[in-house]
Amino acid sequence: MFDWIPIVFGTFKALALGTCMFFAIKWHYDQGKKGTDKRAVLRAGGKVAAVFMLVLLGLGLFTFALARMLGLDLSFP
Incomplete structure (x- = not known):
């Protein structure tokens, strides 16, 4: 249908x-x-990459802390 x-x-x-x-x-x-100025573009790209990596690290740490708080088993076999 x-x-x-x-x-x-x-x-x-x-x-x-x-x-x-x-x-x-x-x-x-x-x-x-x-x-546009190549240096300004590279500098802006570097800033965006740095902010992205910091946000990614923060999200990973937050996820790890939340998983530990909920009592999930995070050990490798």
Whole structure:
């Protein structure tokens, strides 16, 4: 009866992702044509990577502490 739902939702997802990818690539291409300072871009990328690693570390520690608090067995076999 509802065999068409995955087809419609899958088509919508493909169109939405395709449109978003097109505009993302276009925006990055246009930004590259502006001639931004390479040092500023590398510095910003480094900051983003550092913040990502700190958030990832914090999430890992939070997950470990929560698992220990709930009494889960975290030992390797």
